[in-house]
Every structure is written in structure tokens, then in C-alpha cells.
Amino acid sequence: MDLKDIKAIIDLMKKNSITEFELEQQDSKLRLKRGLNGGSSASHGDETVPMVPSQTMAAPVISAPTAAPAANTGEIDIKSPMIGTFYRSPSPESASYVDVGSEVNPETVVSIIEAMKVMNEIKSEVKGVVTQVLVENGKPVEFGQPLFKVRPT
Amino acid sequence: MFEKVLVANRGEIAVRIIRACKELNIRTVAVYSEIDANSMHVQMADEAICIGKAASSESYLRIDRIISAAEIADVDAIHPGYGFLSENAHFAEVCESCNIRFIGPQPRAMNALSDKAVSRALAKKAGVDTPPGSEGIVEKEQDALAVAKRIGYPVMIKAVAGGGGRGMRIAHNDISLVKGYHTARTEAEKAFGNSGVYIEKYIENPHHIEIQILGDNKGKIIHLGERDCSIQRRNQKLIEESPSPLLEHKFKKLRDKIGKAAVKIAEAARYTNAGTVEFIVDDHGNYYFLEVNKRIQVEHPVTEEVTGIDLVKAQIEIAMGEPLKYSQGDIEIKGHAIECRINAEDPFDDFRPSPGRIEMYYQPGGRGIRMETHAYAGYTIPPTYDSMIGKLIVTGKDRREAIDRMNRALNEFLITGVKTTISFQQAIMQDPNFRRGVYSTSFVEQLLGGARRELIEEKA
Numbered sequence: 001m002d003l004k005d006i007k008a009i010i011d012l013m014k015k016n017s018i019t020e021f022e023l024e025q026q027d028s029k030l031r032l033k034r035g036l037n038g039g040s041s042a043s044h045g046d047e048t049v050p051m052v053p054s055q056t057m058a059a060p061v062i063s064a065p066t067a068a069p070a071a072n073t074g075e076i077d078i079k080s081p082m083i084g085t086f087y088r089s090p091s092p093e094s095a096s097y098v099d100v101g102s103e104v105n106p107e108t109v110v111s112i113i114e115a116m117k118v119m120n121e122i123k124s125e126v127k128g129v130v131t132q133v134l135v136e137n138g139k140p141v142e143f144g145q146p147l148f149k150v151r152p153t
Numbered sequence: 154m155f156e157k158v159l160v161a162n163r164g165e166i167a168v169r170i171i172r173a174c175k176e177l178n179i180r181t182v183a184v185y186s187e188i189d190a191n192s193m194h195v196q197m198a199d200e201a202i203c204i205g206k207a208a209s210s211e212s213y214l215r216i217d218r219i220i221s222a223a224e225i226a227d228v229d230a231i232h233p234g235y236g237f238l239s240e241n242a243h244f245a246e247v248c249e250s251c252n253i254r255f256i257g258p259q260p261r262a263m264n265a266l267s268d269k270a271v272s273r274a275l276a277k278k279a280g281v282d283t284p285p286g287s288e289g290i291v292e293k294e295q296d297a298l299a300v301a302k303r304i305g306y307p308v309m310i311k312a313v314a315g316g317g318g319r320g321m322r323i324a325h326n327d328i329s330l331v332k333g334y335h336t337a338r339t340e341a342e343k344a345f346g347n348s349g350v351y352i353e354k355y356i357e358n359p360h361h362i363e364i365q366i367l368g369d370n371k372g373k374i375i376h377l378g379e380r381d382c383s384i385q386r387r388n389q390k391l392i393e394e395s396p397s398p399l400l401e402h403k404f405k406k407l408r409d410k411i412g413k414a415a416v417k418i419a420e421a422a423r424y425t426n427a428g429t430v431e432f433i434v435d436d437h438g439n440y441y442f443l444e445v446n447k448r449i450q451v452e453h454p455v456t457e458e459v460t461g462i463d464l465v466k467a468q469i470e471i472a473m474g475e476p477l478k479y480s481q482g483d484i485e486i487k488g489h490a491i492e493c494r495i496n497a498e499d500p501f502d503d504f505r506p507s508p509g510r511i512e513m514y515y516q517p518g519g520r521g522i523r524m525e526t527h528a529y530a531g532y533t534i535p536p537t538y539d540s541m542i543g544k545l546i547v548t549g550k551d552r553r554e555a556i557d558r559m560n561r562a563l564n565e566f567l568i569t570g571v572k573t574t575i576s577f578q579q580a581i582m583q584d585p586n587f588r589r590g591v592y593s594t595s596f597v598e599q600l601l602g603g604a605r606r607e608l609i610e611e612k613a
Contacts, residue, residue, distance in 0.1 A: 017247075082221065083203075083222045084224075115217070116217070116220060116221060116224065116251075141225075142202045143203045143204050143206075143218065144187060
């Protein structure tokens with residue numbers, strides 16, 4: 001592998017919005033990682049911005065914003081940490097991750113939120129029992145939108 | 154034809170864009186941070202999507218979240234407004250690659266004018282004078298000193314990635330140059346992520362004259378006359394007007410010359426959509442190119458009032474692929490317009506920002522009054538963004554009428570609960586030099602130094 005090949009890979013990464021690339025061959029290993037602000041172009045008087053997630057990323061696990069107690073009931077809302085489409089199961093044929101009555105602990109995946117073709121697993125972040133499912137399968141959700149109510153145990 | 158547009162901004166410009174969309178029968182989607190939940194643009198839009206916490210870096214600057222919102226709302230285009238992501242070529246590219254039209258210049262035009270040093274070089278190639286200065290970025294302290302020796306003091310040290318009046322300092326001698334050079338680089342790295350600086354001759358008593366341009370996607374570019382934005386405080390514009398009293402009274406032929414120069418530069422960059430080409434004009438009528446603002450600007454209404462052209466609608470139409478409806482010969486400057494930026498700042502306390510809840514709000518009305526704002530009685534100005542309450546634009550048949558009308562309008566304006574710049578702007582309207590049209594960018598500092606507080610009466 002020579003410099004020309006590496007440069008070609010970098011250009012391809014830029015063009016396809018790929019953040020990381022790793023290639024292992026018999027006698028060599030190459031790992032390329034791009035910075036966060038879209039490469040070489042200078043920002044224009046505005047702050048630098050994070051890059052769009054790439055198609056090659058495996059389903060990332062994203063932590064929900066700090067669970068807030070729901071008013072008066074002692075229940076906690078699991079809120080959406082991102083904008084996208086809410087799915088209750090890993091695929092259309094599978095069963096839902098959780099239902100009303102399901103026991104969850106902080107690491108339990110409760111839903112998928114899909115944005116830009118990337119499926120993001122949403123964790124419960126709290127230990128308890130699901131008392132309400134607040135969003136219908138396949139509906140869009142916004143940042144901070146409550147997804148489930150959980151009675152903490 | 155766009156069915157739906159997402160407005161990737163907030164405050165008064167988001168309201169402006171939503172209004173233009175409504176008049177074009179386009180549905181609107183607002184995005185907002187948690188602290189902006191009660192903001193006017195959220196109320197006015199057909200749909201609204203929360204995209205994060207208050208900090209801009211967690212919301213209005215989050216390309217991923219804005220694109221996600223655009224996808225779930227299924228929009229055809231995004232209008233970026235000004236500031237935030239409006240001049241971010243990467244954002245424009247991401248929009249296009251997601252099949253969402255970006256209402257602004259095409260990415261390749263943004264890249265052709267990617268920073269101030271690159272733009273200077275392009276202007277020079279197009280045959281337009283730039284202030285004497287360095288060829289591109291100054292890499293070493295010795296180079297800075299050499300440039301200053303060649304062009305003579307005083308000089309300006311400017312960040313190539315700076316904008317909105319930020320990232321500039323003056324040096325009057327070698328000692329302040331060396332100190333300023335290093336400080337400027339550190340500050341630029343922190344503020345813009347790019348430590349590149351270049352050096353330009355500082356032109357004494359400069360007049361800031363900018364030209365509004367519009368270009369369609371077929372390569373036709375026209376200019377819509379000038380705006381004089383010399384009334385600034387610490388490089389932040391306070392008052393803008395069109396036409397420029399300097400050009401009207403002293404250098405009438407310059408409008409055409411500077412306008413043509415602006416169009417030449419835009420053509421060299423193959424610019425599309427709305428933009429502003431900034432120039433510095435000295436007291437002898439020499440003009441020098443400064444930079445191109447690749448977005449709709451805060452003070453665009455001033456041009457709209459004297460030309461009769463809706464610039465935001467034009468932006469949307471150009472983005473939809475329509476050819477420019479006007480030719481250069483169709484553009485006429487009629488009457489006189491002045492804009493005052495009404496900020497929540499205390500002019501008696503060094504313009505300290507004054508966020509908080511607006512208690513009473515009564516805005517001026519009557520003939521020739523246009524108010525662009527998101528504010529209302531009971532609205533709380535958050536501390537996380539700029540301090541602008543709104544823009545008061547006044548039009549008259551000539552400059553005298555516009556000034557008197559602005560003075561009348563500022564007098565009617567009632568805002569309680571926060572401090573505002575209204576009383577200061579009234580003092581400017583009553584200032585004899587301003588009324589004569591004799592002022593440069595040193596005007597405000599001189600006015601503040603002259604302690605004209607006796608003219609200002611603060612409302613209870």
C-alpha cells in the first residue's frame with residue numbers, strides 16, 4: 001500500500017461520510033479516522049459541528065437524557081435522546097423489546113430510534129417496571145419526547 | 154415547487170422566513186431547543202420539532218439532528234437563515250446528498266469563497282482592489298512584521314475564518330503587532346477552530362458599504378444597490394441605511410462602479426442565491442473589497458424597502474430552480490430606509506446584555522414602519538443566544554423623513570422588563586453629524602466618548 005492508495009481511501013471516506021476505516025492485510029494494517037468537523041474546510045465564523053453518522057457504523061447505543069420523575073405519580077419518563085422514527089422491536093417480524101409490565105434495568109434496550117438509516121438502540125437508564133408505552137410504533141419522535149413511563153423499583 | 158421547508162434557525166429571522174413561506178403557500182417546520190419552546194417561530198410554524206438542549210452546540214448547530222428532523226418531517230428544503238449553519242459548506246453538502254435543497258448558495262460557490270484570504274485572492278483576480286495587505290495567511294511573526302513594514306501602520310490583524318465582525322484587531326506599531334499577532338491566532342483557534350490570520354492596511358475613517366446581490370442557478374447575477382452600515386460599535390452593526398448618504402452626496406457614480414465590482418466577484422465565484430459583497434470606502438472615494446457574506450443578512454429589509462423586492466422569497470424561488478425575475482435595469486432605488494437593531498443591552502452599562510422577561514411591549518406603528526421581531530409581552534429572552542429583540546425598519550420619501558420618522562417611532566416604542574438600546578439609537582437620530590450624513594465607523598465611539606447622555610431620557 002503506498003501513499004497514493006491511502007490518499008484515494010481518504011477521498012472515498014470524505015465523499016461517503018465515513019468516519020473510520022480499517023484494513024488488515026497479510027503484512028500490514030491500516031486504520032484511518034476522520035476528525036469531527038467535516039475535514040479540511042474551515043468553519044465560517046460559526047462553531048465546529050459534529051459529523052453526520054456514517055452508514056458503516058454498527059448500531060450505536062445512545063444513552064437517554066437524565067430520566068425525570070413524572071409529576072405526581074412517582075413514575076419516571078424514559079425520554080428520547082434524539083430525533084428519528086421510533087420502533088418497538090428490532091425488526092418488523094420480532095417481538096417488542098418491552099411491553100407494559102416488562103421489568104427493565106438500566107442496560108435494557110427498550111426501543112430503536114432510526115435516523116438517517118442508522119438504527120440506534122435506546123437504553124432504559126432506570127430500573128423498574130414499564131407502566132406505559134407513550135409512542136406508537138413507527139411514529140416520529142423529537143428530542144426530549146417521553147417514550148415510556150417506568151415505575152422505579 | 155417546494156411543499157415543505159424546514160427553518161434551521163430561531164428568533165426574528167425564523168419568523169421572517171416562515172412568513173415568506175406562508176405567502177408562497179409552503180408548509181413550514183420549525184426546529185427549536187428546549188429553552189425556545191415558547192418562542193414565536195415555534196408558534197407560527199405548521200410543525201415544530203425539538204432538537205436538543207439550549208446550547209447552540211446541542212441544538213441549532215447539530216447537523217445530524219436538523220437532518221433527522223428534516224427527514225421525519227419529510228421536507229423539500231431547508232432555509233438556514235443567518236449565523237448558525239448558514240455559511241457551513243459541509244451542511245449544504247449534507248443537505249444536497251440527502252436530497253434536501255439548501256436555500257442558499259451552492260456548496261461550490263461557498264468553497265470558492267471559503268475564507269477571507271481566499272476571497273481576497275479571488276477579488277484580486279477579478280480585478281477588484283483589496284486593501285493592501287498580506288498575500289494569504291501570515292505564517293510567522295517575521296512575515297507579519299515584513300507586511301506591516303511594506304504597507305505601513307496602522308494595520309488590521311484578521312482571522313481568515315472570522316465573521317460577523319469578530320476576530321479582528323488593530324496594531325499601530327511593531328510591538329503591538331507582535332503581541333496582537335499571537336493573541337489573534339490563539340483567539341481565532343478557540344473561536345473559529347482555525348488559527349489562520351492575515352494582515353490588511355487599516356483604512357482611517359472607513360465607511361462600510363455593502364452590496365446586495367442575487368444570482369439564479371443559470372449564472373445570472375444582479376446587484377440591488379448598497380447599504381451603509383458604518384454605524385457600528387465594536388464591529389457590531391447598530392444602524393444600517395440605504396441608499397448610503399456618502400454615495401448620494403459625494404460619490405454618486407460609485408454605486409454603479411461598486412455594484413459592478415460586486416457582481417464581477419460573484420461571477421468569478423459562480424455565486425448563486427442571495428449574498429452581500431462588503432467594501433470599505435475611504436473619504437476620497439477609493440473602494441476596497443473586504444469579504445463576501447454568503448447568506449441572507451440581518452439588514453436585508455433595508456434593501457427590500459427601497460427596491461420593492463422580497464429577498465427571502467427570491468431566495469426560495471431561486472432554490473426551486475426559477476430564473477431571476479429581474480434584470481439589472483429593472484432595479485431602482487426609491488426613497489430611503491433605515492434599520493435600527495433593537496437589542497436587549499444596557500447602553501448605560503457598556504451595552505451589557507440584558508436577558509429576561511419582557512413585561513410590557515408596544516411596538517411603533519403608522520406609515521413607513523416595519524418591525525421584524527419574535528418578541529411579545531411576556532416573552533423571556535434566553536441568555537443563550539444573541540441579544541436581539543428585533544429590527545425596526547423605517548422608510549421615508551427621503552433621508553430627512555426617514556430619520557424623523559425613526560425618531561418618532563423609537564419614541565413610541567415601549568419595552569419594559571429588559572434594558573434596550575432604544576434610547577441610544579434615538580440619540581443617534583438626533584445627532585447633527587448623523588443627520589448630515591457625515592459619519593464613518595468611528596462615529597459610535599466618538600458619540601459615546603462625547604457623553605451625550607443629556608439627550609437621552611430613559612423610560613421608566
